[in-house]
Amino acid sequence: MSGRSTRETERLHPITLSCRISGLLGLFGAVLCGAPAILCGAPAMAEDAGLFDGGKLLLTNGVSTIEGSAGGGLASWAVIPGMETDHGIGLSAFATDVPLRDFNLETHGFAIGLRNRLALGYARENFDTLSAGEALGLGHGYTFRQDIVTARLRLVGDLVYGPQWLPQITLGTDFKHNLNGAVVRLVGAKQSAGTDFTLSATKLVLGSSVLINTTFRLTDANQFGLLGFGGDKNAHRSGQFEGSLAYQMSRRLAIGGEWRTRPDNLGFARETASHDVFVAWAPARHVTLTAAWVDIGPVATFRPQRGAYLSVQIAC
Amino acid sequence: MLGLVPIALALSSPAKAQNAPDGVDWFKEFGVEQPRPDPVSGELPVKPYTVTDANAGATPFAGSDMARTFGGQDGIHRLAHRLVTLIITDPAIKDIFVATDTRRLERTLYEQVCYILNAGCTYTGREMREAHRQLGLKTHDMNALVEDLQRAMHERGIPFAAQNRLLAKLAPMKRDIVTR
Numbered sequence: 001m002s003g004r005s006t007r008e009t010e011r012l013h014p015i016t017l018s019c020r021i022s023g024l025l026g027l028f029g030a031v032l033c034g035a036p037a038i039l040c041g042a043p044a045m046a047e048d049a050g051l052f053d054g055g056k057l058l059l060t061n062g063v064s065t066i067e068g069s070a071g072g073g074l075a076s077w078a079v080i081p082g083m084e085t086d087h088g089i090g091l092s093a094f095a096t097d098v099p100l101r102d103f104n105l106e107t108h109g110f111a112i113g114l115r116n117r118l119a120l121g122y123a124r125e126n127f128d129t130l131s132a133g134e135a136l137g138l139g140h141g142y143t144f145r146q147d148i149v150t151a152r153l154r155l156v157g158d159l160v161y162g163p164q165w166l167p168q169i170t171l172g173t174d175f176k177h178n179l180n181g182a183v184v185r186l187v188g189a190k191q192s193a194g195t196d197f198t199l200s201a202t203k204l205v206l207g208s209s210v211l212i213n214t215t216f217r218l219t220d221a222n223q224f225g226l227l228g229f230g231g232d233k234n235a236h237r238s239g240q241f242e243g244s245l246a247y248q249m250s251r252r253l254a255i256g257g258e259w260r261t262r263p264d265n266l267g268f269a270r271e272t273a274s275h276d277v278f279v280a281w282a283p284a285r286h287v288t289l290t291a292a293w294v295d296i297g298p299v300a301t302f303r304p305q306r307g308a309y310l311s312v313q314i315a316c
Numbered sequence: 317m318l319g320l321v322p323i324a325l326a327l328s329s330p331a332k333a334q335n336a337p338d339g340v341d342w343f344k345e346f347g348v349e350q351p352r353p354d355p356v357s358g359e360l361p362v363k364p365y366t367v368t369d370a371n372a373g374a375t376p377f378a379g380s381d382m383a384r385t386f387g388g389q390d391g392i393h394r395l396a397h398r399l400v401t402l403i404i405t406d407p408a409i410k411d412i413f414v415a416t417d418t419r420r421l422e423r424t425l426y427e428q429v430c431y432i433l434n435a436g437c438t439y440t441g442r443e444m445r446e447a448h449r450q451l452g453l454k455t456h457d458m459n460a461l462v463e464d465l466q467r468a469m470h471e472r473g474i475p476f477a478a479q480n481r482l483l484a485k486l487a488p489m490k491r492d493i494v495t496r
């Protein structure tokens with residue numbers, strides 16, 4: 001940690017920093033380079049008015065999941081995105097790239113948090129089939145796209161404060177709209193749009209510096225919805241589990257692992273649970289960088305898809 | 317808000333107010349009774365209250381590990397001093413402390429932390445609910461203070477896991493401290 005104390009000096013950090021890392025993420029890095037200034041500039045001015053208080057403790061806003069809700073990357077958590085506390089508004093934007101063995105998943109989006117109570121988010125997922133697209137008869141680089149709108153309502157509890165036995169509990173829903181309806185129906189999906197329901201409980205157990213998260217999700221999504229919803233094997237929603245365990249190394253650094261089970265609805269290709277191990281680092285107040293090793297299991301008859309997970313989140 | 321600062325400052329340092337440039341002791345003119353600092357400690361008097369360790373708001377750690385990790389009473393003294401310096405200069409919360417008797421605050425904070433860490437102190441300050449009742453604090457004030465405390469602990473080389481163990485004792489106090 002530097003000798004500089006005030007939030008003022010920290011506020012300047014992320015802009016230069018995210019510019020430096022922008023090279024890592026190509027185009028999205030370049031876009032994000034200006035994002036803290038654009039995203040957090042006005043809120044910083046409004047901070048005096050108390051609207052954008054930016055008062056959450058570092059890392060307690062979580063990182064954006066591939067679906068745009070706040071969580072640990074793969075698993076949704078009960079946290080509300082943005083740096084606001086219970087009297088303010090918070091904003092959050094992210095870009096994530098997941099280069100797998102045969103595919104590439106790219107996702108980006110933004111979210112707003114209201115009074116650390118309600119969260120609304122939007123994300124776009126682009127799943128590039130690269131040369132696998134040819135083998136699948138879709139054409140090289142055929143890309144599945146999906147729009148996701150997420151909503152979360154914190155019911156009770158606090159991630160950090162309050163009784164140690166009471167986690168922060170959040171009810172949520174993900175509205176997913178796959179943009180490749182014809183193709184996903186062809187592979188056996190029943191629908192091109194679907195709605196997930198989530199119930200999450202998350203707690204930072206300060207005494208042991210450990211964060212524990214469990215999420216119960218009702219979903220009919222095939223490969224997160226990228227291959228549509230429901231299938232010939234199973235047409236309806238089923239209950240799935242997401243678990244995360246993280247250890248806080250410092251104010252700015254956490255490491256952890258996640259496990260997420262998924263339905264197996266499609267006859268033509270098996271789908272299994274996915275998991276990851278991650279490092280999340282907040283080099284500055286408004287920036288969180290996440291690097292993970294992820295395994296989402298076999299996709300569309302292809303071998304288990306493992307790879308890196310790289311994500312930048314700007315929040316204020 | 318800014319307009320209130322000189323008034324608050326004047327209230328917290330009666331000596332300065334009496335030497336106002338116009339030479340008039342306005343407190344005397346208006347019959348305002350001035351709190352007199354204790355001649356030995358320099359602290360201002362507070363309304364009487366029952367002194368008990370229970371006012372510290374947490375049970376102490378067992379054993380001497382935590383006390384040793386924090387450098388014993390000497391280390392905790394330095395920690396309390398640094399913490400008070402940080403919070404009264406932190407732009408996010410410094411305005412809340414303009415009228416605070418920081419000598420008393422530093423002493424009672426020291427006692428409280430020392431008591432909780434089982435470093436051989438008794439806590440003689442007020443209960444958390446009582447001490448913060450009038451302040452109308454919000455969650456982000458609490459978080460700002462926690463970050464200042466984390467910084468002070470970090471500077472003293474206290475391992476992060478031990479920092480969090482102390483914070484785990486303080487975190488439940490939020491419901492008594494944050495009233496808005």
Ligand code: HEM
Pocket residue numbers: 409412413416417420421424425428440441442443447448451453457458459461486487489490493
């Ligand atoms: C876990 C968190 C906290 C602890 C352990 C704590 C502890 C204390 C203690 C021991 C006192 C002195 C009691 C006495 O004089 O008898 C005190 C007073 C005070 N605290 Fe806190 N405090 C906490 C949070 C905060 C926060 C978040 C703020 C504001 C940002 C704050 C502002 C004050 C002020 C202004 C006083 C002086 C009140 C007066 O003189 O009447 N405290 N606190």
